[in-house]
Amino acid sequence: MDGYIGWSLALRQLAMGNEVCGIDNFSRRRAVEEVGSWSATPILPIEKRLSILQKEYGDKISFHKGDLVNPDFTNDVIGKFQPDSIVHLAEQPSAPYSMIDQSHTLYTQSNNVMGTLNVIYAMKNYAPKAHLIKLGTMGEYGTPDMEIAEGFMEVEFRGKKSTIPYPRFAGSWYHWSKVHDSNNVAFACKLWGLCSTDIMQGVVYGTRTSEITEQNKHTRFDFDEVFGTVINRYCAQAVIKHPLTVYGKGGQTRGFLALEDSIQCMSILIDNPPEAGEYRVVNQFDQQYKVSELADRVKRIADKKGLDANIQRLENPRVEKEEHYYKADHEQLKKLGFKATRHIDDEISVMLDDLMVYEERIRAKKEQMTQLVKWRDGSDKIQKIANPLILSND
Amino acid sequence: MDGYIGWSLALRQLAMGNEVCGIDNFSRRRAVEEVGSWSATPILPIEKRLSILQKEYGDKISFHKGDLVNPDFTNDVIGKFQPDSIVHLAEQPSAPYSMIDQSHTLYTQSNNVMGTLNVIYAMKNYAPKAHLIKLGTMGEYGTPDMEIAEGFMEVEFRGKKSTIPYPRFAGSWYHWSKVHDSNNVAFACKLWGLCSTDIMQGVVYGTRTSEITEQNKHTRFDFDEVFGTVINRYCAQAVIKHPLTVYGKGGQTRGFLALEDSIQCMSILIDNPPEAGEYRVVNQFDQQYKVSELADRVKRIADKKGLDANIQRLENPRVEKEEHYYKADHEQLKKLGFKATRHIDDEISVMLDDLMVYEERIRAKKEQMTQLVKWRDGSDKIQKIANPLILSND
Numbered sequence: 001m002d003g004y005i006g007w008s009l010a011l012r013q014l015a016m017g018n019e020v021c022g023i024d025n026f027s028r029r030r031a032v033e034e035v036g037s038w039s040a041t042p043i044l045p046i047e048k049r050l051s052i053l054q055k056e057y058g059d060k061i062s063f064h065k066g067d068l069v070n071p072d073f074t075n076d077v078i079g080k081f082q083p084d085s086i087v088h089l090a091e092q093p094s095a096p097y098s099m100i101d102q103s104h105t106l107y108t109q110s111n112n113v114m115g116t117l118n119v120i121y122a123m124k125n126y127a128p129k130a131h132l133i134k135l136g137t138m139g140e141y142g143t144p145d146m147e148i149a150e151g152f153m154e155v156e157f158r159g160k161k162s163t164i165p166y167p168r169f170a171g172s173w174y175h176w177s178k179v180h181d182s183n184n185v186a187f188a189c190k191l192w193g194l195c196s197t198d199i200m201q202g203v204v205y206g207t208r209t210s211e212i213t214e215q216n217k218h219t220r221f222d223f224d225e226v227f228g229t230v231i232n233r234y235c236a237q238a239v240i241k242h243p244l245t246v247y248g249k250g251g252q253t254r255g256f257l258a259l260e261d262s263i264q265c266m267s268i269l270i271d272n273p274p275e276a277g278e279y280r281v282v283n284q285f286d287q288q289y290k291v292s293e294l295a296d297r298v299k300r301i302a303d304k305k306g307l308d309a310n311i312q313r314l315e316n317p318r319v320e321k322e323e324h325y326y327k328a329d330h331e332q333l334k335k336l337g338f339k340a341t342r343h344i345d346d347e348i349s350v351m352l353d354d355l356m357v358y359e360e361r362i363r364a365k366k367e368q369m370t371q372l373v374k375w376r377d378g379s380d381k382i383q384k385i386a387n388p389l390i391l392s393n394d
Numbered sequence: 395m396d397g398y399i400g401w402s403l404a405l406r407q408l409a410m411g412n413e414v415c416g417i418d419n420f421s422r423r424r425a426v427e428e429v430g431s432w433s434a435t436p437i438l439p440i441e442k443r444l445s446i447l448q449k450e451y452g453d454k455i456s457f458h459k460g461d462l463v464n465p466d467f468t469n470d471v472i473g474k475f476q477p478d479s480i481v482h483l484a485e486q487p488s489a490p491y492s493m494i495d496q497s498h499t500l501y502t503q504s505n506n507v508m509g510t511l512n513v514i515y516a517m518k519n520y521a522p523k524a525h526l527i528k529l530g531t532m533g534e535y536g537t538p539d540m541e542i543a544e545g546f547m548e549v550e551f552r553g554k555k556s557t558i559p560y561p562r563f564a565g566s567w568y569h570w571s572k573v574h575d576s577n578n579v580a581f582a583c584k585l586w587g588l589c590s591t592d593i594m595q596g597v598v599y600g601t602r603t604s605e606i607t608e609q610n611k612h613t614r615f616d617f618d619e620v621f622g623t624v625i626n627r628y629c630a631q632a633v634i635k636h637p638l639t640v641y642g643k644g645g646q647t648r649g650f651l652a653l654e655d656s657i658q659c660m661s662i663l664i665d666n667p668p669e670a671g672e673y674r675v676v677n678q679f680d681q682q683y684k685v686s687e688l689a690d691r692v693k694r695i696a697d698k699k700g701l702d703a704n705i706q707r708l709e710n711p712r713v714e715k716e717e718h719y720y721k722a723d724h725e726q727l728k729k730l731g732f733k734a735t736r737h738i739d740d741e742i743s744v745m746l747d748d749l750m751v752y753e754e755r756i757r758a759k760k761e762q763m764t765q766l767v768k769w770r771d772g773s774d775k776i777q778k779i780a781n782p783l784i785l786s787n788d
Contacts, residue, residue: 071496071497071500102465102511102512102515103465105511105515106465106508106511106512109507109508109511109578110504110507110508113503113504113507113574114500114503114504117496117499117500117503118496118500121496121499144556144558145554145556146551146552146554146556147551147552147554149551153551155549155550155551156549156550157540157541157543157547157549158540158541160539160540160541162538162539162540164538164561165561165562167558167559167561168559168577170577170581173511173578173581176574176577176578176581179577180507180570180574180577183562183564183570183573183574184503184567184570187564187567187570190713191713319584319585
């Protein structure tokens, strides 16, 4: 619960009156340090974060330091806490990180697949009625040349109709690890009657939720090439007057949603579990945008604040189409009551204001915006090239 | 190359005049010992196997003991040997073994996924033009209610036509590990331009190939509940007058092929690599049979030899349909020249004759035919129940 979404969700769930038990092994802090960067927002050590929450919420908040790849730890925490819902955000979350070299690929797939297997075994043995909310990614689907359904599609093949899982065309070792997990979780539901919601989430942006009103409640905010995502990175670039860097033609289209709305969606899912044995897939995003359109938006809003942003186009190191068809369903969460509460322009404006406070912290790690993982090269270390942009490491 | 198919294929490739470099970590010998059984055929230790081959083929045969999950070992062997083809049979191959408990699930997925990732990284870095022939399984497809294509299918969805990977409906943690590997290998071909043939193999049966003519060239033959496959186990049961055990209704239908023909198919694939960057899928089997039909066949042939076989129906511990539609394409290998050379009845007759020589070895491990892994239970150890039958651990 020490990460970007985990911390924000813990704050929300506590504010809603729910009891929260957090787990973290602090791998995100270590990995961002490994690539030479840090959070733009100076987040507190976990002990201080917890003491702030405990003052407000008493024993409704608990926390265990540990690693899901350790079966004993996972069994122990889940067995003792007896959760109604398990929100599994504990995966290595960066596509570029998984593409750095062989050891990062192995780490990503091993950490994600083994951690998730341990969670579902712990559920089966100690909390079989819990609802597993697992964070997948819209990136599992890739960019197929047809509409993207929510998890499943009906097809006709040689005269027979059948409902099949929507095909996955993932584009990194990280994204494939999430596909492996989706497959494993779906099988666990069938095998043992567990229930799960697999969230295909779009790219999340923003610094704020209703609960993040003071500095000491800030969630982390990554802007480096490996862990920062596209809108967040453009805003950080604008704040230090670094060019907003667009890969190739900039026609890459994805689904996006504000941090506040991501937290809203997850809270809705927590309150609305599926039936026992059901494996449910939701596509969790608000609007689709092209990357070039996002750069234009950030520039326009930054310019109004006197930041004078430039846009720079760079060669694309990723394995992805730069112009493509993209139309994804996202009806399931709306049916459960989700309504977007943030307009992207307002959120960009708030982010720029928030990040200007930490301009020096961003400037200090400026170099880490301009290192580049060459996906096709699979080189044995992070290579410095120039001004990269990460479209999505969701 | 110490396994059922690996040894047989090495003999064939050497007989064809090719140079062969084998790898094995002997996990199969250990795992069969772990479940309390052994090979019906008393296979020689690897040192003796090698010395027999070296007498005949000199330095055309080499061997390295080691584990593919060790990147250094894998890089080293592949880098030094510079193979034209890499036949990857080095996965934990048993579905029931993967269902024993949590540690066997973790081992299976970790061993298979990490081993395969190391192979594709070694290829990329040290042998990018090699042809990776990876053993998948027809079990990846499961038993969908429509015809099974070879790897890919064309569908129409909301007015757009698209070619998508044929959906996977695997039925064990082992089978899913092979799906994960298929996905990872397909991505490596796209990412790095490697070429691979992914074999969706049916259940293999038999004791013989053209090269297995003497006792000291026998390949291993498993008949225990965890590592034995269906026809092989029926024959072993018949030889010791144990009832032939059919799960449930016995309508489970799968594709099957004789060991000789499996080796023929793989040799054809070795001789016919796909283009650089191509990920090719072949469905490798000869004929489809129902389990109950196979029991009847073995009984009929065994009876002629005076073995007086009985058939016993048992409750099915597996997560599978006992009666279902099944029609799978298998055209690709025929187009490359595959012609089945063995009739199932002849092969069963040869197997019974071969196994009668080792009747005492089978009888000594009779108990291991009658232990049972309860798939839905996910119990923490192998539970003894009664007279199980493994339909397929291919």
